[in-house]
Every structure is written in structure tokens, then in C-alpha cells.
Amino acid sequence: RIVMRHSKSIEETAALFTRYLKLVMEHPRYSRIVLGLPGLLLIILSILSVLNLLYYYWIALLIVLGVYLLYKGFGIDRQFHNFYRWIKEYSPPPLPVQIANFSAIAAFICVGIGVFLGWNGAAAEVKTPPVDLGGWLALAPAIAGGFIEHSIDLIIVGACVLLFGRAVKWYFERDIKLLRTVVIVSVIIWSRQIFIETSDILKNPETSYERLIFSIVIGVLIAIATILIVLVCYRAFHGFFERKGEQVEEFGEEG
Incomplete structure (x- = not known):
């Protein structure tokens, strides 16, 4: 009879990994970074491959990353959200x-x-x-x-x-x-x-x-x-x- 003993640290690591993976998959903020951005890059790669324009991929990669960093760095998402909330709550003056x-x-x-x-x-x-x-x-x-x-x-x-x-x-x-x-x-x-x-x-x-x-x-x-x-x-x-x-x-x- 063979007896297998599982390490408690391995189980905790697996549980922690599963929890973070679930967080990445379900949380909109993290899923946009971990899943959305790579997905966009893969789509661009596939389109350029079909068009036989792979030499443009690095340019497209730099443009996408630059736009994303600019978007997050200057808080454009928060500004759009604040502007939308201001429009929604705006009350015209007399x-x-x-x-x-x-x-x-x-x-x-x-x-x-x-x-x-x-x-x-x-x-x-x-x-x-x-x-x-x-x-x-x-x-x-x-x-x-x-x-x-x-x-x-x-x-x-x-x-x-x-x-x-x-x-x-x-x-x-x-x-x-x-x-x-x-x-x-x-x-x-x-x-x-x-x-x-x-x-x-x-x-x-x-x-x-x-x-x-x-x-x-x-x-x-x-x-x-x-x-x-x-x-x-x-x-x-x-x-x-x-x-x-x-x-x-x-x-x-x-x-």
C-alpha cells in the first residue's frame, strides 16, 4: 500500500494561486490589464499575419502600450468618469x-x-x-x-x-x-x-x-x-x- 502525503504549503500555494486567478478573471479592473491588453495584441498579431504585415507588429505593439500607459498615467479613465458624473448630475443655472x-x-x-x-x-x-x-x-x-x-x-x-x-x-x-x-x-x-x-x-x-x-x-x-x-x-x-x-x-x- 502506497501512502501519499501532501505538503500543506503546496495546498496553500494552490489555493492562493486559484484565488488570484479567479480575481484576475472576474475583477474588471485586473481583467482589462491581464486579459484585455494581451488579447488585443494577439488580435493585432493575427490580423497582421493574415495580411502578411508582421513587420508592423512591433510598431503596433509600441503604439498600443504607449496609448495604454498614457491612458493610465494621466488618469484619463477617471477624468472621463468624473466628466460623465458631472454631465449626469448637472443642473442648469437660472x-x-x-x-x-x-x-x-x-x-x-x-x-x-x-x-x-x-x-x-x-x-x-x-x-x-x-x-x-x-x-x-x-x-x-x-x-x-x-x-x-x-x-x-x-x-x-x-x-x-x-x-x-x-x-x-x-x-x-x-x-x-x-x-x-x-x-x-x-x-x-x-x-x-x-x-x-x-x-x-x-x-x-x-x-x-x-x-x-x-x-x-x-x-x-x-x-x-x-x-x-x-x-x-x-x-x-x-x-x-x-x-x-x-x-x-x-x-x-x-x-
Whole structure:
């Protein structure tokens, strides 16, 4: 009769190996590393073998490993998970805040395009690039005039759009800044004419400056008239702004 004695350490090792193997097979986090990545590499190897392109395998291997290390190293999986959770739990702000944010984005786009057009307009003033600093200084007024002429319209529109969005927000907040914004917008709109006259003088110094002075005077009068109108409106509707305690969130809930 043969008697076989099993070593206890062997049994413990087998049990430990079985447990870890089961963990690797069933746990999604470990299975992606131990099974998923080698499986992907084997699939790439088989496809390249069928296409007789095995000399590309090492390139594909390095690309897959590099992408995986980049993915894990920078925590892209966690970032995607956090972004998905943020999208799922996102609650839009009140409507006035949305209008203000949208107007800010639209204003940024308008100003950006205006600067781009201004840059092109300034570049068009340089027919032949000067070779020294004196030549650039001589062209500086014309370059500035070209930039102003081609960019001022969209820059003014962007500023007005931004202030309009803020004004809507302050209206629902019953904030006195609404009246101040009306004055600023009126001045900004008329300032376009001042900038246009300035650009004409910069591009052609022989142009008469009377129209520029006239535009500045009219702008000052418009600002004074707007301030007076705003003061009259404030005295007539001061009770509206005194109720500032009402929060914008109430409007958002009603909407």
C-alpha cells in the first residue's frame, strides 16, 4: 500500500494561486490589464499575419502600450468618469445667468473676429515692409488706423452684447447696475463714430479734424442726456430696485 502525503504549503500555494486567478478573471479592473491588453495584441498579431504585415507588429505593439500607459498615467479613465458624473448630475443655472453666460461667449467671439479683421486691415497698410525702425514708426499711425477701421464694428458689437447679457441678469436681480449699464452702452455705441474719425486721421493726416471734435462733443452730450434720463427713471422706479431681496433663483424655479 502506497501512502501519499501532501505538503500543506503546496495546498496553500494552490489555493492562493486559484484565488488570484479567479480575481484576475472576474475583477474588471485586473481583467482589462491581464486579459484585455494581451488579447488585443494577439488580435493585432493575427490580423497582421493574415495580411502578411508582421513587420508592423512591433510598431503596433509600441503604439498600443504607449496609448495604454498614457491612458493610465494621466488618469484619463477617471477624468472621463468624473466628466460623465458631472454631465449626469448637472443642473442648469437660472435663465438670467444662462443669458449672461451666452452673451459673454458671443461677445468673446465677436471681439476675437474683430481683432482678426483688424490685424488683416493693419497688414494691408504695409505695402512694403520697412527695413529699419524709423520706417515702422512712420507707418505706425496708418497701421493703427487700419486696425481700428476694420475691427471697431465687431468690438463694439461684442461689448454691447456682453453688457446686454449682464443687463438682463441685473434686471431680474433688481440691481441698480442696470441703469449704469444703459449709460455705458449708449456711450460705447457712439464711440464707434469717434474711433472711425480717429482712424481716418491716422491713415490720412491731412484729413480735417473738425468731424472728430464734433463726434466727441456729441458723445459727451449723449452721455449727459443718458445720465439725466437714467436719473429720472431711477426716481420714477426706485421702488423696483429697492426690492433687490428677491433672488434670481426664484425666477429660475418659476421658469
